[in-house]
Amino acid sequence: MTTSRTTPREVTSARRRWWRYAAGFLVLAVLLVVGGRLAWTWLNPLGEQVIDRSQPVLLQSIKDMSRFEAATGNFQVVVDLEKDANFLPDAIKGTRTLFVGAGGVDAYVDFSALGGDAVTVSQDRTQATVRLPRSQLEKPNLDNSRSYVFAQQRGLFDRVQDFLSGSPGDQRELYLLAEKKITEAAVASDLRARADANTKAMMTGLLKSLGFTKVTVKFTDEP
Template identity: 90%
Template sequence: MTTSQTTPPDVAPRRRRRWRYAAGFLVLAVLLVVGGRLAWTWLNPLGEQTVDRSGPVLLQSIKDLSRFEAATGNFQVVVDLEKDANFLPDAVKGTRTLFVGAGGVDAYVDFSAMAAGAVTVNADRTEATVRLPRAQLEKPNLDNRRSYVFAQQRGLLDRVQDFLSGSPGDQRELYLLAEKKITEAAVASDLRARADANTRSMLTGMLKSLGFTKVSVKFTDEP
């Protein structure tokens, strides 16, 4: 003889209600956590927000270019700049900064500087002669992503001054000194000679593609 047990009719609804309550509490907890984080993000007194209130970019001028960028040199220099006080030790007053300056220098030939009659063509248009000015150097264009202060030593008074001013110091002198040294290196290099050769090759190829069989490209200081 077997005995069967049956669940009272009100037990199943109570279980369903408990599961609903548990699910409701779980959803409420998640909402409280997410809402709390959002509220802390908005109300955190130590938080930061970045707002770009820059004005529109103004076009100040347009300049027509009539030159050929013939070569670019990439340079890097380590600037070692030291400033000492006359009667105080370096630990008290003085700075020494190692600055890595990196950038490029463009060499170009200015076609607008060509003299009248710089291009001559023979009667049957098979020969052409072009006389050009020599290549010039642009001012260095330092790359801010690759230019940086590598190391710096400062005296006690300099550190106090920087702390009071809230600024680590003006780096314009370092950039200007790096530009000066890179300019000197570019002048001493063969960058301009390379630009002259590239310009001559470019014009020779272009004129021959136009049907000239004999092309002579000379610079104004050449016979």
């Protein structure tokens, strides 16, 4: 009976093959792990993909500005708007909303309508008289980051209606009411008087820098 013996060369060769197989398996495992993580990152079914399909911005018009922004007032108002049903209690039908509206109002002087006689200069060019229109108030510009619904109470019918429509309610009425109240507050404030004073100071400094020693700034409604 013949017994085969494994030679040292065959043992060494077998070990080398085993190490090659082990190294190949390790490389394959690493590739599978890395590829799996990349695939999960790219094809994550639970992830969210944001695609911006907005159209390019179109320039509709350009308007030359010929006015001086003389002052800005910052205002804040709390709008308390309540809507009740005629024959139903508030718990069934009705809303009450507290809305904080914050924004600014610009006061400006329009120079576009000034005529050729708006500026009068003395013969020796040392004195100048300027007549300007009074300042006006721009429409309030509400700051969305500082305007918000502070509290809201809604009846059962209103809650059901909002749930079926999928909308918590239109807030445009609140914004319009806040703009109206801010406009009234700006009219009652000294914002326009401050703008008139700033405009006088600006024109006086401008003309004196041009060499005039005496500058008189009047508004068109002054004698």
